[in-house]
Every structure is written in structure tokens, then in C-alpha cells.
Amino acid sequence: MEKILEVKDLEVSFQTYGGSVKAVRGVSFDLHKGETLAIVGESGSGKSVTSQTIMKLIPMPPGQITGGKILFNGDDIVPKTDKEMEKIRGKEISMIFQDPMTSLNPTMKIGYQIMEGLIKHQNMSKQAAKQRAVELLSLVGIPMPEKRVNQYPHEFSGGMRQRAMIAIALAANPKLLIADEPTTALDVTIQAQILELMKDLQSKMDTSIIFITHDLGVVANVADRVAVMYAGQIVEMGTVDEIFYDPRHPYTWGLLASMPSVDNDDNQDLAAIPGTPPDLTNPPKGDAFAARNKYALAIDFEEEPPMYQISETHFAKTWLLHPDAPQVEPPDAVKKRIRQLSSTFKTPVLVKEDK
Amino acid sequence: MTDKLLEIKNLKQHFNIGKPNMVKAVDGVSFDIYRGETLGLVGESGCGKSTTGRSIIRLYDATDGQVLFNGEDVHGKKSAKELKKFNRKMQMIFQDPYASLNPRMTVSDIIAEGIDIHGLAKDKKERMEKVYALLETVGLNKEHANRYPHEFSGGQRQRIGIARALAVDPDFIIADEPISALDVSIQAQVVNLMKKLQREKGLTYLFIAHDLSMVKYISDRIGVMYFGKLVELATADDLYNNPMHPYTQSLLSAIPLPDPETERTRKRKSYDPKSHNYGDNEKLEMREIAPGHFVYCSEKEEKQYKAQYIK
Numbered sequence: 001m002e003k004i005l006e007v008k009d010l011e012v013s014f015q016t017y018g019g020s021v022k023a024v025r026g027v028s029f030d031l032h033k034g035e036t037l038a039i040v041g042e043s044g045s046g047k048s049v050t051s052q053t054i055m056k057l058i059p060m061p062p063g064q065i066t067g068g069k070i071l072f073n074g075d076d077i078v079p080k081t082d083k084e085m086e087k088i089r090g091k092e093i094s095m096i097f098q099d100p101m102t103s104l105n106p107t108m109k110i111g112y113q114i115m116e117g118l119i120k121h122q123n124m125s126k127q128a129a130k131q132r133a134v135e136l137l138s139l140v141g142i143p144m145p146e147k148r149v150n151q152y153p154h155e156f157s158g159g160m161r162q163r164a165m166i167a168i169a170l171a172a173n174p175k176l177l178i179a180d181e182p183t184t185a186l187d188v189t190i191q192a193q194i195l196e197l198m199k200d201l202q203s204k205m206d207t208s209i210i211f212i213t214h215d216l217g218v219v220a221n222v223a224d225r226v227a228v229m230y231a232g233q234i235v236e237m238g239t240v241d242e243i244f245y246d247p248r249h250p251y252t253w254g255l256l257a258s259m260p261s262v263d264n265d266d267n268q269d270l271a272a273i274p275g276t277p278p279d280l281t282n283p284p285k286g287d288a289f290a291a292r293n294k295y296a297l298a299i300d301f302e303e304e305p306p307m308y309q310i311s312e313t314h315f316a317k318t319w320l321l322h323p324d325a326p327q328v329e330p331p332d333a334v335k336k337r338i339r340q341l342s343s344t345f346k347t348p349v350l351v352k353e354d355k
Numbered sequence: 356m357t358d359k360l361l362e363i364k365n366l367k368q369h370f371n372i373g374k375p376n377m378v379k380a381v382d383g384v385s386f387d388i389y390r391g392e393t394l395g396l397v398g399e400s401g402c403g404k405s406t407t408g409r410s411i412i413r414l415y416d417a418t419d420g421q422v423l424f425n426g427e428d429v430h431g432k433k434s435a436k437e438l439k440k441f442n443r444k445m446q447m448i449f450q451d452p453y454a455s456l457n458p459r460m461t462v463s464d465i466i467a468e469g470i471d472i473h474g475l476a477k478d479k480k481e482r483m484e485k486v487y488a489l490l491e492t493v494g495l496n497k498e499h500a501n502r503y504p505h506e507f508s509g510g511q512r513q514r515i516g517i518a519r520a521l522a523v524d525p526d527f528i529i530a531d532e533p534i535s536a537l538d539v540s541i542q543a544q545v546v547n548l549m550k551k552l553q554r555e556k557g558l559t560y561l562f563i564a565h566d567l568s569m570v571k572y573i574s575d576r577i578g579v580m581y582f583g584k585l586v587e588l589a590t591a592d593d594l595y596n597n598p599m600h601p602y603t604q605s606l607l608s609a610i611p612l613p614d615p616e617t618e619r620t621r622k623r624k625s626y627d628p629k630s631h632n633y634g635d636n637e638k639l640e641m642r643e644i645a646p647g648h649f650v651y652c653s654e655k656e657e658k659q660y661k662a663q664y665i666k
Binding site for chain 2: 187189190193194231254255260269272276
């Protein structure tokens with residue numbers, strides 16, 4: 001499959017009075033055409049910063065890309081100027097934000113907010129753009145689009161606003177769509193509708209999607225592949241089946257075990273992950289997750305674990321996969337879901353860094 | 356489980372009465388909460404679940420109906436003294452731990468505010484001891500007492516909110532979406548804490564949320580609200596295994612589960628209130644379909660639901 005995006009060893013930091021915060025610490029991933037990659041992690045894990053860096057939306061300064069490459073269609077976008085980025089944003093890569101209340105302009109009609117991109121990127125006339133805006137609104141399932149196009153955001157409900165946001169993002173047929181928690185502010189019933197809409201549009205337009213969320217239920221619904229982020233690094237990455245049925249990293253175990261499942265016994269305590277994420281001004285030595293990890297080995301506090309490969313598509317960054325590591329049992333809630341996947345290698349292979 | 360702590364009878368909460376923009380946020384809701392149980396209240400935003408919680412604790416004056424707490428009407432006429440006594444027994448935990456703590460007060464003052472108002476501590480020393488004990492109960496420590504809210508993370512702030520609610524030794528706590536602003540890994544910590552406190556102190560909870568899987572986990576019984584009305588009320592397991600009202604079915608079919616295989620085969624049901632086809636003279640009320648399982652329906656539907664019900 002054709003690679004549309006390659007992120008290589010991306011490092012982003014923010015200069016603050018308290019020192020430099022290393023928000024993203026060496027993130028690498030690929031994205032294929034028509035694929036959905038979900039990035040999961042808690043707040044502060046660097047998932048939003050990673051995606052905003054791809055669009056170069058982080059304020060610089062205080063933000064700074066301190067290393068790595070972002071190849072979009074083979075072209076590195078890190079050295080690009082703001083002027084050059086304007087040609088990419090909205091046209092090649094667009095974004096749906098979490099909060100539809102604050103990301104639409106309250107003083108502009110919905111129709112005009114959709115037309116903006118069309119007029120700028122596709123040199124459409126005003127009339128043609130308006131025509132297209134009406135089409136887009138009906139595409140995202142808004143009834144009476146001819147009337148809605150002339151309304152302001154406050155006349156839309158939350159779910160409708162998020163649909164309008166999607167229409168804006170899709171206006172110029174982007175190759176890559178970044179959705180940063182697009183359904184977190186919505187009700188479950190509306191969330192299900194929006195997710196169905198996004199999947200439907202993706203199959204029609206063959207867009208690649210980076211879907212950022214902390215809801216593992218949503219991930220299971222939309223993703224082809226999943227990257228789990230912790231403290232600015234990807235700690236585990238694999239296809240959706242590999243992450244949910246054969247997770248290898250203790251942090252992924254923790255996330256899966258801390259969610260109540262509908263058919264679970266309610267008398268047991270949830271397996272919460274103790275503590276809070278580390279301060280990234282001074283990332284801890286060794287494995288950043290070690291302090292919260294009951295499976296931590298002595299080496300976790302000394303040396304950062306390397307990436308191990310478990311199958312063609314499955315990677316995990318933990319010392320537990322080292323041949324000398326002790327055998328550990330994942331939490332009960334995780335053991336219940338584990339299945340043997342045919343694509344798994346016999347033993348995990350250390351990924352050699354090409355430097 | 357027969358001891359009723361709270362009886363809500365035909366509670367109504369209307370806003371902007373007599374104006375064209377009148378809203379019937381809560382429109383005739385009745386249910387009981389038994390001592391020591393957790394009642395979950397779910398529904399989409401705007402269905403009136405938070406308003407119900409706030410009317411129960413008298414943050415709003417109810418338009419109509421009764422809230423009986425230990426047999427006494429909360430909304431009845433009360434002297435300041437009686438009201439104070441009642442306030443001690445009922446407390447609330449709010450959704451947004453960033454907005455519900457006064458940023459200009461230290462943690463010890465926030466927690467001890469109730470202690471001061473109700474005169475629960477004889478002197479400064481006892482007051483501080485109580486604060487320290489509360490901090491420990493909720494999993495924080497003594498050193499945190501002199502800090503300000505901005506120095507804490509979301510999960511820690513929610514713990515402070517819980518400590519504040521516990522300070523006056525209440526019987527009943529209304530938790531209005533206490534975990535929806537928190538990260539997944541922290542949500543489990545707070546829910547475990549609430550369960551532990553319930554076991555130790557025999558608390559009764561009204562747990563308002565829209566995250567259905569968490570509500571199922573924490574609640575003994577669940578009420579489903581739709582447009583200001585309670586449409587179904589049953590034990591947690593019964594509601595999940597035997598949802599009767601079409602709205603409950605649609606709500607349950609929309610919960611995303613962390614399991615890719617079930618997600619691939621998911622069939623979502625949608626709910627259209629018109630599908631009931633109620634006639635003009637059909638009487639709609641809560642009817643008991645099976646022991647402890649109530650559905651808001653007409654007489655005709657009652658028969659239909661009873662036939663459908665799987666034992």
C-alpha cells in the first residue's frame with residue numbers, strides 16, 4: 001500500500017519558565033492510503049502535540065521541533081515556511097477539533113466557513129463554492145442544507161456542529177484528515193452517528209485518518225491500526241486486533257484493565273493504574289512508565305527499553321519482551337481477551353535502530 | 356433493601372414559566388433510592404438528569420412534586436436551622452473539578468468549609484486533624500493541605516471534591532458526572548475510591564453520568580431519562596440484559612465496546628419517539644413489567660413488553 005505519511009523520530013519541545021518540556025520524544029509511524037490510525041493516550045501523553053505538529057499548528061515559539069522528519073507524500077514538511085504550509089492546510093491535510101463549540105467562528109455563517117477553503121484552494125467562484133457547500137452539508141447528513149447554509153453556528157446543536165466541522169474539513173478533498181477527539185464532547189448516540197458518518201465518508205473518498213482519542217471503545221470501532229502513547233513516546237503499535245487481543249505493553253494492559261466491560265462482574269475493583277503521568281520537563285531515567293508499573297524490572301529504572309517487534313505490524317517498547325526477562329502474567333481482565341494470532345513471530349525480535 | 360432513604364414523587368422542574376421559552380427540564384419524575392445503594396441516572400445531555408440531581412438537593416426550587424429525605428420533604432418550608440441540618444446529610448460532587456473548587460482558597464479551607472459552617476470541630480487542632488484524616492481517606496496526604504487547587508491534577512482535584520463532600524459526614528451523595536472530565540486511567544481510581552467509601556461508610560449514591568459502561572459497573576439500579584421523563588428503571592443487570600423501552604435499546608446499542616470484533620458486527624438501533632403511536636386517550640405512566648423493572652408506557656405496550664420479557 002502507498003504510504004501517505006511517514007513520521008520519523010519526531011521530537012517536539014516547549015520552552016517554558018520552568019524549563020523545556022519535552023512533549024514528544026522520538027515518535028515514528030507510517031500511515032497508508034485509506035487507513036485509519038488511532039492514537040490513544042492520556043492527557044499530556046503528546047498525542048495532540050504530535051498531530052498538531054503534522055499540521056504545524058503548534059505555536060513556535062514556545063514550541064520547537066527539535067528533531068525528526070515528517071514526510072507527507074515523500075516531502076518533508078518540517079522546514080516548510082508558514083506560507084508554504086497554508087497551501088497544505090485545509091487542502092492536503094485538514095483537522096477536526098474536539099470542541100465544535102469553540103472551533104467554529106460564531107460571527108460567520110456556516111456556509112461561508114465551508115466556502116472559505118474552496119475559494120482559497122480550488123479557485124472556485126462564490127456561487128460554485130456555495131453550491132458545493134450545500135452538497136457537503138447534505139453529504140454529512142444535515143437536513144435542509146439550502147437553509148442551513150445561511151445559518152450561524154449557534155443555531156446548530158452539538159452533533160450538527162460537529163457534522164459542519166467535518167464538512168469544512170472535507171471541503172477540499174484532503175488526503176489526510178486528523179481528528180482530535182472529535183466525539184469526546186458528544187453523547188453516545190450522537191457519537192455513534194458521527195463515527196458511522198466518518199467511516200462512510202472515508203470509504204467514499206479514500207482519505208487517510210489519524211484519529212486521536214482516549215476512549216478505547218471508539219478505537220475498537222474505527223481503527224485499522226492503533227498507536228498507544230505514553231509520556232511523549234509510542235509504547236505499543238499494532239493492528240486493532242493485535243492491540244485488543246494480544247497486547248504486550250504493561251501500559252496497554254493497564255488501559256484495557258481499567259475499563260469496566262458490560263458483561264463483567266461488578267464486585268471486583270477496577271484495576272486502576274496508580275499514580276499520575278510523569279513531568280516531562282525532566283523525563284525520568286529509564287522507562288517513563290516504570291514508576292506506575294507493577295511489572296517494572298530493575299532495568300526499567302536504569303535504561304530506556306528498546307522497541308521489540310512481535311509480528312510484521314506489531315511493536316512494543318518494553319523490557320518484558322527481552323529473552324532474559326521473567327515471564328509475567330497480565331492482569332485478569334486482559335488475560336480474558338488474549339487470543340493466539342496467526343501472524344505473531346515465534347519470539348519477539350529486537351528492532352535495530354538505523355542510525 | 357427495603358429501607359427508603361429518598362422518595363422522589365412526581366418531581367417537576369420547569370424554567371421560564373409563563374414565557375414562550377418555557378422549558379420542562381424535569382417533567383414528572385418519580386423514583387425511590389434505598390439506603391446503601393447506588394442509583395445510576397443516564398441519558399443524553401439535555402434530558403434533565405443533572406437538573407433532577409440539582410432539584411433533589413434543592414439547588415433549584417422544584418416547580419412541583421415532593422422529595423422526601425428520611426420521610427421529610429426537602430422542598431417544604433424550613434427554618435434556616437432545619438435547612439442546615441438537612442444540608443449536612445446530603446452532599447454533592449460536581450463534574451468539573453477545575454471549576455468547582457475556589458482557586459483562592461487552600462485545600463484545607465475548601466475541605467473544612469463545611470466543618471466550620473456546621474461547627475463540627477471544637478478548636479483549630481481538631482479541625483486540622485479532621486482535614487488530614489479526610490485527605491488520607493481520599494488518597495492524598497497531609498502536605499497537600501496548604502496548597503491551592505491549581506497545584507493539583509484533575510484526578511487529585513476530584514479527590515479534594517470528594518473529601519469536601521465527606522467532611523460533614525453525609526448519608527447521601529449526589530455525584531453529577533464525577534469522572535467524565537478525567538482520563539481513563541484516573542477514572543478507575545476515582546470510581547474505586549467511591550466504591551470503597553460506600554463500603555466503609557454505608558453511603559448512598561445518586562450517580563449521574565452518560566458513560567453507560569461505568570454506570571453499569573458502579574450502580575445497583577439504573578434509571579434512564581429521556582426529555583425530562585424517566586422512561587425505564589431496573590436493576591443494572593436487568594436493564595442491560597432486558598432493555599424494554601426502545602430508547603434504552605437505542606442507547607445501549609450505541610455504547611462503543613473495547614472489542615474490535617463486536618464493533619465490526621455492531622447493529623445500531625435508532626429511536627424515534629413517533630414509533631409509539633400513542634392515541635389521544637392512552638394513559639402513559641411507569642408500569643411494572645417484572646418485579647423491580649419499570650417502563651414508561653401505555654397499557655397496550657405493557658402487555659406487549661410483558662410478553663417480550665425474558666426471564
